[in-house]
Amino acid sequence: MNLSFSLLADQFLLNFSYLWLIVIATTIGIIIGAMPGFGSANTIIMLLPFTLAVDVDVAMIFMVSLFVASHMGGGITSILLNIPGNGGSAATCLDGYPMAKKGLGQQALVLSFVASTVGGMVTALMSIFLLPYIARLAYYMHSVEMVVILLFGITLIASVASDNMLKGLIAGFLGLLIGAIGADHIYSTPRGTFGFIELYDGVPLIAVLIGVFAISEALIMMEQSSVLSETGMQMMKQSGWKETWEGVVMSFQRTWHMIWTGIIGLIIGIVPGAGASIAAFVAYQQSRLYSKTPEKYGTGIPEGVIAPESANNGCASGDLIPLLVIGVPGGTTAAVMLIVMTYHGVQLGPRLFIQNPGLGYGVFITMLVAYAVMLFTTLPLTRWVSKLVMIPTPVLAPIIIAFTLVGAFAPRAYMFDLWLTLLFGAIGYVCRKTGFNVVALLIGVILGPMLEANVMRALRISGNDPWVFFSSPVGNILWAALAISLAIPSIVQWRRNRATRIAAA
Amino acid sequence: MNENRDGKVATGADWIIPGLGAAFATYYLYSIKDLDWEAKVSGVFCAVVLFLLIGIFALRTVIGLARGTHYVEWRSLWETRQLAIIRGALFALTVASVAIIPWAGFTISTFLFLFFAFLWLQRMSARNAAITAGALALGGYILFILILRTAFPTGPFERLVAALTGL
Numbered sequence: 001m002n003l004s005f006s007l008l009a010d011q012f013l014l015n016f017s018y019l020w021l022i023v024i025a026t027t028i029g030i031i032i033g034a035m036p037g038f039g040s041a042n043t044i045i046m047l048l049p050f051t052l053a054v055d056v057d058v059a060m061i062f063m064v065s066l067f068v069a070s071h072m073g074g075g076i077t078s079i080l081l082n083i084p085g086n087g088g089s090a091a092t093c094l095d096g097y098p099m100a101k102k103g104l105g106q107q108a109l110v111l112s113f114v115a116s117t118v119g120g121m122v123t124a125l126m127s128i129f130l131l132p133y134i135a136r137l138a139y140y141m142h143s144v145e146m147v148v149i150l151l152f153g154i155t156l157i158a159s160v161a162s163d164n165m166l167k168g169l170i171a172g173f174l175g176l177l178i179g180a181i182g183a184d185h186i187y188s189t190p191r192g193t194f195g196f197i198e199l200y201d202g203v204p205l206i207a208v209l210i211g212v213f214a215i216s217e218a219l220i221m222m223e224q225s226s227v228l229s230e231t232g233m234q235m236m237k238q239s240g241w242k243e244t245w246e247g248v249v250m251s252f253q254r255t256w257h258m259i260w261t262g263i264i265g266l267i268i269g270i271v272p273g274a275g276a277s278i279a280a281f282v283a284y285q286q287s288r289l290y291s292k293t294p295e296k297y298g299t300g301i302p303e304g305v306i307a308p309e310s311a312n313n314g315c316a317s318g319d320l321i322p323l324l325v326i327g328v329p330g331g332t333t334a335a336v337m338l339i340v341m342t343y344h345g346v347q348l349g350p351r352l353f354i355q356n357p358g359l360g361y362g363v364f365i366t367m368l369v370a371y372a373v374m375l376f377t378t379l380p381l382t383r384w385v386s387k388l389v390m391i392p393t394p395v396l397a398p399i400i401i402a403f404t405l406v407g408a409f410a411p412r413a414y415m416f417d418l419w420l421t422l423l424f425g426a427i428g429y430v431c432r433k434t435g436f437n438v439v440a441l442l443i444g445v446i447l448g449p450m451l452e453a454n455v456m457r458a459l460r461i462s463g464n465d466p467w468v469f470f471s472s473p474v475g476n477i478l479w480a481a482l483a484i485s486l487a488i489p490s491i492v493q494w495r496r497n498r499a500t501r502i503a504a505a
Numbered sequence: 506m507n508e509n510r511d512g513k514v515a516t517g518a519d520w521i522i523p524g525l526g527a528a529f530a531t532y533y534l535y536s537i538k539d540l541d542w543e544a545k546v547s548g549v550f551c552a553v554v555l556f557l558l559i560g561i562f563a564l565r566t567v568i569g570l571a572r573g574t575h576y577v578e579w580r581s582l583w584e585t586r587q588l589a590i591i592r593g594a595l596f597a598l599t600v601a602s603v604a605i606i607p608w609a610g611f612t613i614s615t616f617l618f619l620f621f622a623f624l625w626l627q628r629m630s631a632r633n634a635a636i637t638a639g640a641l642a643l644g645g646y647i648l649f650i651l652i653l654r655t656a657f658p659t660g661p662f663e664r665l666v667a668a669l670t671g672l
Contacts, residue, residue: 049648049655166562173555174526177533180551184544191540191548192533215599222591222626223584394591398622399641400601402615406649406657413656418603426596427525433582434519452547459546504636 010126017192018061019373022048023064023365026374027221032066033073033089041332043070045210046400048407049342056344058358063340064320064363065370067333068120071276071313072374075112079305080105088276088312095297095304099456102300110247111305113378117371118255119310123317124367131353131361132327143457144469146326148478153328154444155486164435165490171431172440178203179448185456187351198416205339207408207417207443212431212438213332214404218397219429244379250302255455257303258310261287265311269318276315283311316400317367324352324360328447331446337447343411514575518582523559530555535624539641591626610660611650616642 032043043215044063051059074089079096089459092112099108154172181192182202193199262284268279287307288297322328327348329335332435341348353360431438470476525572530552537545569575583589589606593654602618619638623629
């Protein structure tokens, strides 16, 4: 963990030498973020051939810039159309849309951009200085603890990311089993490959990713011919510099509010699976709880826009911490980044900070630079960016499919991977229509090989004694936490059902 | 269990994923039956937990059906006939486009896919669909094949361009 001023300065210089790339990536990210149902993960997948073709530093700068920009862009449609661009900006609808209805749409957009920038920058800075301590903890994570953490990640994602925990767990464990396809770690004997030699190396993650996210999303998108309503069309025509300046003033009158809600986002983001949507709603709830005028929330007040947007972007830093420190992705985009970094041969986890500290810390430096760039580019662009949602979905969906298929083919150049992508596209579609969480499925596929490797390592060290999994104090604490995380949602649900039954009786 | 009718939970289509999961887990266990213990421990663990979860899911559904809180339906998978046709057309076009890639190459397969998708799904005029699809396919060719050198199968277009320009 060699954190030094010169290291940070080098990373700043590296980022400034790729400023053109950051400008492009943030612009794309904002445009994509403004498109409902089409998040940063899908965009990175679409541009996968680029991220795989360039150097790992460049790929990271591009992905991180796009990631943070999409978090910011998601608020545009929430405010103007009451349609969240992504899950993280769903809470922004609560006060952003009423502000727009009151004729304060421009101010609300500026509030959203400034809060995103401040929240994101503060948490990125905090992450740089917290990482050495968090990463040190990772040294105490041996194979036994890692097994529990990996299972914990699956159960957390299953319980937090889905409405129905049982369905989330089924999707997660199905993903783990799919991840166990391929040659085993010790004898290299193929397992569950259906006889396909292309699966001996395991299921290609990029094919799974593109199938369950991009293809299924494109199919779901066809439900609506357009994402816009007539009112939305009218609202987009409103613009003016005076309103923009008013928004800037409103934002900086609430600087402390932006900071503390951003920190909430950071903390929630560190928990694997608890993504930006949870962070934004928790921050909104906390903001209302500590407000002197809680009754005004939901009627269109600046704090109601600032809290979720700042937390949403604070969560972006938090999402990347478990990815970098222990190699477990905190969310969907982090999972995509994991795949790209693995493809480039980057070893994530504590070793990253020994072997390539520049890359580890560089992620957060990129965030700072990207937010600074966005502060100057987003405000004047607002009125044009928001017009992108006018593209009809029958045009958008085929474009998504056509270009993501290139990403599925590029890494291994097997036609087989394209067919696999379509298969996972169909599975992803059924999952989405029936409430099985695709994030849990994907995380399962990613974590499957890691789980097996750690299970095998622990068993080998202990001489095949299964009790080894309950031999470590840290591991046992984690087992208890896992059990509690599984039990609490069920207890809460049971109590809620009971209360409903009593009220009905 | 994703739809409500008079407060009841719809089930039926929900059984596709657990069904697939159970079938795959059974096949997986069969495929590893002769392997050494180390090679199957992780898979057995995941498969057993998956069976357990599917069992709980089944139990909940059966109890729900018996109590009358659940009802069987499959419509949630495709909703309306019109939507099912649109989605089916898009997916079929995608399958066809992948099938022709080995001999048509990236540019022509992408052009045909986008052209027919715009023509049928967006009801564009043939001229507009051809121009839009052509521009996108050409843009994709320049970005992915020429700039990024993606090893996509080459077709008549790529070979023609290579022969004419040496690119």
